[in-house]
Amino acid sequence: MFKDLADMDRSSNRVSSTAVNHGTVPTGSPSAPLSSSAVAMATRSVVEAPNPASEPLFLDVQHPMPAIDHTDDVSPSFLSFMDLLTDGSQASPTTLTTTPVTAQANQPRVADYAARPTQSLAETSAAPVPSGLPTSRTAEGASSSSARNSLVLPAGPLSADMQIEQIAPWPAISFFITLYLRYMHSLLPIVHRPSFAQAMTMRADRGDRNLRALVLGLVSYTVGQSPLSRMESEYSRADLQRLQRRCHRASMLLLDREYRKLSILHVGILITGYFCCQSVGQVNRASALLSEACQVAHNLRLHESGDIPEFQDLDTIEMELRRRVFWHVYAVDITEASGGNMIHLNDFEGLAPLPSSVDDEYITSQGSFPQPLQKPSYMTGYVACVQLFPVMADCIVRHRRLKQRLKRARPLSDAEVMLEKAWVQEARIEVDRLMSDLPPALQLGDGSPRPTGDPVEDAVFGMQRANLLITEASVKFSLFDYWLELEPLTTESINERAALAHRAYATLSSISLDDLAANGESMRGKIFRIVIALLRSPDMGSEWVNTVQDWWSLFSRVNFVQLMPPDMASAFDSRQQSPSPSQAA
Numbered sequence: 001m002f003k004d005l006a007d008m009d010r011s012s013n014r015v016s017s018t019a020v021n022h023g024t025v026p027t028g029s030p031s032a033p034l035s036s037s038a039v040a041m042a043t044r045s046v047v048e049a050p051n052p053a054s055e056p057l058f059l060d061v062q063h064p065m066p067a068i069d070h071t072d073d074v075s076p077s078f079l080s081f082m083d084l085l086t087d088g089s090q091a092s093p094t095t096l097t098t099t100p101v102t103a104q105a106n107q108p109r110v111a112d113y114a115a116r117p118t119q120s121l122a123e124t125s126a127a128p129v130p131s132g133l134p135t136s137r138t139a140e141g142a143s144s145s146s147a148r149n150s151l152v153l154p155a156g157p158l159s160a161d162m163q164i165e166q167i168a169p170w171p172a173i174s175f176f177i178t179l180y181l182r183y184m185h186s187l188l189p190i191v192h193r194p195s196f197a198q199a200m201t202m203r204a205d206r207g208d209r210n211l212r213a214l215v216l217g218l219v220s221y222t223v224g225q226s227p228l229s230r231m232e233s234e235y236s237r238a239d240l241q242r243l244q245r246r247c248h249r250a251s252m253l254l255l256d257r258e259y260r261k262l263s264i265l266h267v268g269i270l271i272t273g274y275f276c277c278q279s280v281g282q283v284n285r286a287s288a289l290l291s292e293a294c295q296v297a298h299n300l301r302l303h304e305s306g307d308i309p310e311f312q313d314l315d316t317i318e319m320e321l322r323r324r325v326f327w328h329v330y331a332v333d334i335t336e337a338s339g340g341n342m343i344h345l346n347d348f349e350g351l352a353p354l355p356s357s358v359d360d361e362y363i364t365s366q367g368s369f370p371q372p373l374q375k376p377s378y379m380t381g382y383v384a385c386v387q388l389f390p391v392m393a394d395c396i397v398r399h400r401r402l403k404q405r406l407k408r409a410r411p412l413s414d415a416e417v418m419l420e421k422a423w424v425q426e427a428r429i430e431v432d433r434l435m436s437d438l439p440p441a442l443q444l445g446d447g448s449p450r451p452t453g454d455p456v457e458d459a460v461f462g463m464q465r466a467n468l469l470i471t472e473a474s475v476k477f478s479l480f481d482y483w484l485e486l487e488p489l490t491t492e493s494i495n496e497r498a499a500l501a502h503r504a505y506a507t508l509s510s511i512s513l514d515d516l517a518a519n520g521e522s523m524r525g526k527i528f529r530i531v532i533a534l535l536r537s538p539d540m541g542s543e544w545v546n547t548v549q550d551w552w553s554l555f556s557r558v559n560f561v562q563l564m565p566p567d568m569a570s571a572f573d574s575r576q577q578s579p580s581p582s583q584a585a
Helices: 037-047 082-084 103-113 170-182 193-201 208-227 238-255 264-279 283-301 309-313 316-338 381-386 389-407 414-436 455-486 491-509 514-518 521-535 542-560
Strands: none
Touching: 082 309, 103 309, 208 238, 208 264, 208 521, 238 264, 264 283, 264 521, 283 316, 309 514, 316 389, 316 455, 316 491, 316 521, 381 455, 389 414, 389 455, 414 455, 455 491, 455 514, 455 521, 491 521, 491 542, 514 521, 514 542, 521 542
16 A cells, blocks of 8 residues: 655654565566556556555554545545546546445435536546546637636635635635646656545545645646636636635645654645745745755755665655655756756755656556556656756856856866866757657657647647757757857857747747646746847847747747736735634644
């Protein structure tokens, strides 16, 4: 059974585990790729027949989860999460249960769910999904405004001991968590989808304060990152803004900042809070949350996951999540550093091994199955993208070191300049190699879509193509700026920068706006920095002006299809709510 990811000892920084044969394929595993039907069977068996003697998933062992009446708690919306993980082969909510319940007790909920509109994930799938969740780009936004859900948030102030239903309606939470698992997980894979879906089905959040905080953080992240076309058919912009604000504030209140028992859940909560604050323009608050996330990641020694013997007891799921969380925080940290912020996670401290390019459905606590050859993993794009950031980090460090030397009137010698130029050339070759090694589903080419027949898969790979392209452009612009510090500006270098900007824009502009916008503030920030880099170039005439205008237009179009508060300064209160006397005590 899956382990408690919060089982981290602060004093020794060790994670307990009972798994054996770590990192290997389970005994008796097939030599051929695991079929989707086998995954469906394995996932269904976990949900339909949980082991009551096993430790509940994600629970704080110091505060065990109280007994739950699953007749009231198990949401059909969350049961449909398992459909997302098994290509629609999962049993329907009318037959799938997590605990023995009577048909009479379950009948009202089944009848209520059956009355809700559903859409198929793919043409061959008959599995129901939560109401109104778009499954294709033609269906997104197809519902009229009159079909929107009426979002009524619970009244009263927030507190650190509230359950999710006291913060936001459960149908709204399930809608956005399903949206996250379907689309956004490929960009923020900080949970293991099958075990997270099981935890939600079993309502493990009721007994785990940090898990509640993570769920609410993922909701606020999804609202801020997702294109409006995937949300406005269900909720108005005003409702989305209210929900995002309330979920973010509740997530921060629920986060256990005593940090007596560190967990990667803490890092996940902080990084989702960072993205939420970035999406509403709260830059200083976002920077503070990122700094905190980096420090917690360092305390957890995520950068040492593959090097220290004491971490060899981790099961495969825990090891993969540690690697994913580290690389995601590292990528965000370097992205912010490219805009002038300090670097919190330095390469010389160590870098964790790369995550496996295997979908979550093929990873178990005992090991992982090989990814089917005919089904490229969405983790391939994630792994390829994070490999670009060490190159950018090295460039930023070299650039800043050179500037400090110039301030102290200690310029590089001719030999040192030649060595640095050689490094820049090698870095460019490395970036080109990483991009050329991408699988066909992620090859950028001219940015034209490569339909697979599954609109969700097309959207996921489209988002990753956009992320890869803008990251590649950002790294190359960083290398170019450093090159210009090593030699005087020439006409050739000016033309080279203009050609780079033109090629990157031509490819990006041919990608769906929804795919671009799904990358959120990361996409907007990188586009904005490219505009700034172009403005530092001398006037090149009408062609240069058109290039700058094109990039600024792209920045504006991405903003247009995302949720942006009308008044950034008042998106969140300037301070958290004061604790109640009981909380202060």
